[in-house]
Amino acid sequence: MRRLTFDEVSQHKSAQSCWVIIDTTVYDVTEFLPDHPGGSRSILRFAGKDATTEFEGIHPPGTLEETLPESAKVGTVENVGGQETAGKEKDKEETAKLAPETPEDMLNIADIEDHASRTLSKKAWAYYASASDDMRTKVYNNAIFNLVLFRPRIFRNITVVDTTSHMLGFKTSLPLFVSPAALARLAHPDGEKAIARACGKHGILQMISNNASLRYADIVSATVGSEQPFAFQLYVQNERERSEKQLREVVKAGCKAVVLTLDAPTPGKREMDERVARQEARATETVDTGEALSANSGRGKDAEGGVGRALFQGTAGDLEWEDLIWLRKQLPDDMKIVLKGLQTVEDVILAAKQFDKTSGKALVDAVLLSNHGGRALEGAPPPLLVLQELRMYAPEVFQTLEVYIDGGIRRGTDIIKALCLGATQVGIGRPALMALAGGFGEAGVSRVIQILREEVETTMRLLGALTLDQLGPQYVNTRQLDAILGPDPSQAALTTMHFKAKL
Structure with a gap:
């Protein structure tokens, strides 16, 4: 496969040409955007970037192989001039947030939840x-x-x-x-x-x-x-x-x-989850998504509905x-x-x-x-x-x-x-x-x-x-x-x- 620089990948950040990096492999997911269960915006937030951390957190191993054809693989990426991808930066932020406590320090379930609130990603x-x-x-x-x-x-x-x-x-x-x-x-x-x-x-x-x-x-x-x-x-x-x-x-x-x-x-209205999703969407509004932000009512596919709503796509209501x-x-x-x-x-x-x-x-x-x-x-x-x-x-x-x-x-x-x-x-x-x-x-x-x-x-x-x-x-x-x-x-x-x- 081709060896690509991070700068080359970062040029493909629109709905017309969308590349993402998953575990050093670059994928062209442009044709898959309309079919993504969580809506295209959830992918486009990572267009031209490393989506490894986000992807692995919510997808089982083997998902890419089942979903994308072999032809979607564009190449592998290398860092240029010490520049790190967005996913690695996020990993460093998460590592820095780790508290020094051990499980034995937790005296009750409230302690467990407090520890999680300080160490989990937003x-x-x-x-x-x-x-x-x-x-x-x-x-x-x-x-x-x-x-x-x-x-x-x-x-x-x-x-x-x-x-x-x-x-x-x-x-x-x-x-x-x-x-x-x-x-x-x-x-x-x-x-x-x-x-x-x-x-x-x-x-x-x-x-x-x-x-x-x-x-x-x-x-x-x-x-x-x-x-x-x-x-x-x-x-x-x-x-x-x-x-x-x-x-x-x-x-x-x-x-x-x-x-x-x-x-x-059908999913309930989980506003905390939806608010974070909207914040992420607005942070990447400059990306050419071809979609407008919506209220995301009903069973819509917009990613601003949050992780919870995306998981319910395709669930039978009958x-x-x-x-x-x-x-x-x-x-x-x-x-x-x-x-x-x-x-x-x-x-x-x-x-x-x-x-x-x-x-x-x-x-x-x-x-x-x-x-x-x-x-x-x-x-x-x-x-x-x-x-x-x-x-x-x-x-x-x-x-x-x-x-x-x-x-x-x-x-x-x-x-x-x-x-x-x-x-x-x-x-x-x-x-x-x-x-x-x-x-x-x-x-x-x-x-x-x-x-x-x-x-x-x-x-x-x-x-x-x-x-x-x-x-x-x-x-x-x-x-x-x-x-x-x-x-x-x-x-x-x-x-x-x-x-x-x-x-």
């Missing part, structure tokens, strides 16, 4: 920390745990406590899992692999994001043992065959469960309960299905009633109560409230389904409160991503799990509960939580019928 922090609109739902997800008080018992021998749990037929060392969390390589080069290794060493399950920055097979190659279980989060695509191909790949790689995500059929039949047909009989994003008692009841009429088998094995970490519908109910409504109005579903929650979990006390109200397992998302930051990687994720393990064990001892199956509503005071419960679905239906009868 773009990565905006994507991880952002939530919809005024972010009140994200905040309330955690704040609502304060409405539940404990009722500890005394004169119990609390010398030994057992945190062993189960999930989807697998034994776990803690009632804790890592929820689907996208683009982990924005925080650390090892990305989801680092999370996988930490989960394996601590004996908990990882749900791998549909939008992971590494391929599923590459992530599960980081297992610490042949029996380590993984689940795969699925966003069904408009082009259904793409999802079918994904499922064939994860089944081949040994996936144990599919987590069908339903709480974000799913219905009948699509569970299609999903079940794509999977082996022993592979589990988890529905993620249920936010009402009514939908949990419907999930428990889903059966394949041909085989007579249940179509749903577990539900994950979630509002997408406050990143979808602002004003959605916090999962802990939905859990309590489920316990009050439809306790029978706990005998049919495993019930998980995620969103707002920041303490071991939060985990124990959820278990007392009937949850089987509790998930964390942002803490696992943020634990990677500042060079922590796998050690950071391990520290998060260790912190929560210690807090869970301490809470159990102080409650007087020695095993997880001893936990129950007798250990909590929910009067404040009960005051804001939603309507009993059965009573609401009767009220509606009575109203219609009067008409």
Whole structure:
């Protein structure tokens, strides 16, 4: 291939001739611009520059080979006169920001998040920390745990406590899992692999994001043992065959469960994420993009919508309960299905009633109560409230389904409160991503799990509960939580019928 100078590459910075550098190789991506899922502007910001750091943070290895023809390779680049590319300058800035702390210095999840806020790039922090609109739902997800008080018992021998749990037929060392969390390589080069290794060493399950920055097979190659279980989060695509191909790949790689995500059929308005994207776009306004800045409403392709919006391109918005039949047909009989994003008692009841009429088998094995970490519908109910409504109005579903929650979990006390109200397992998302930051990687994720393990064990001892199956509503005071419960679905239906009868 041709040897090019940085000055030569920098001349190709328009929509009519767009070259970018990825890991010293120069690519002509001019023809690909209209087809880029995130819009052409996200590429044009790096026209004539090194895009390595940006590209590798959000794309799995092998993406270029699958997307671009061999003819797109123009040559390789060399630095002239000591001039460094934009990507290397950014790497130096990120390295300079690294704080001297070690994972052991982190005493709680708040410390982990503070460390991440100081060491992540502005773009990565905006994507991880952002939530919809005024972010009140994200905040309330955690704040609502304060409405539940404990009722500890005394004169119990609390010398030994057992945190062993189960999930989807697998034994776990803690009632804790890592929820689907996208683009982990924005925080650390090892990305989801680092999370996988930490989960394996601590004996908990990882749900791998549909939008992971590494391929599923590459992530599960980081297992610490042949029996380590993984689940795969699925966003069904408009082009259904793409999802079918994904499922064939994860089944081949040994996936144990599919987590069908339903709480974000369209992206929420994540203003922190969008603001950073717009700032980047305006910083490169002099580039001849051929596009005007827009409000980016709906499912538009403009890059100013932020990383979160770009990831949703192609996501199907037409799913219905009948699509569970299609999903079940794509999977082996022993592979589990988890529905993620249920936010009402009514939908949990419907999930428990889903059966394949041909085989007579249940179509749903577990539900994950979630509002997408406050990143979808602002004003959605916090999962802990939905859990309590489920316990009050439809306790029978706990005998049919495993019930998980995620969103707002920041303490071991939060985990124990959820278990007392009937949850089987509790998930964390942002803490696992943020634990990677500042060079922590796998050690950071391990520290998060260790912190929560210690807090869970301490809470159990102080409650007087020695095993997880001893936990129950007798250990909590929910009067404040009960005051804001939603309507009993059965009573609401009767009220509606009575109203219609009067008409």
